[in-house]
Amino acid sequence: TIGSTRAEIIKVQGTPTSESSRTLWYEYDNVDLEKGVAVGFSNGGGRLKVKIPTEKATQATWRIGSTVEEVIAIQGTPTGFSRRTLWYEYDNVDIEDGVVTGYSNSGGNLKVGN
Numbered sequence: 001t002i003g004s005t006r007a008e009i010i011k012v013q014g015t016p017t018s019e020s021s022r023t024l025w026y027e028y029d030n031v032d033l034e035k036g037v038a039v040g041f042s043n044g045g046g047r048l049k050v051k052i053p054t055e056k057a058t059q060a061t062w063r064i065g066s067t068v069e070e071v072i073a074i075q076g077t078p079t080g081f082s083r084r085t086l087w088y089e090y091d092n093v094d095i096e097d098g099v100v101t102g103y104s105n106s107g108g109n110l111k112v113g114n
Helices: 006-013 068-075
Strands: 023-026 029-034 037-042 085-088 091-096 099-104
Touching (some): 006 023, 006 029, 068 085, 068 091, 068 099
Antiparallel strands (some): 023 029, 085 091, 091 099
């Protein structure tokens, strides 16, 4: 989970297949670290045991201007996460200061409304 330490990640995930000071790799999936703490991940292969806890969704769709928390509550844990982007398979949600500023829904996975 975002905010976990390197040691906590390895305890849950096991020994990485490779690593650097900024990234732990598990096959093709990875966890990005900053000062030894998780700040992002890519889980397209589904090997990471990652979950972002959220409140229960109060609506079925989100839109530009929604918060990151609202998007994750509606969409679930993304397959990739960084400070500026949430990925759901090949679709992405652009974020700035915790608010949605844009998206690409070419794969049709996003539950975006008006």
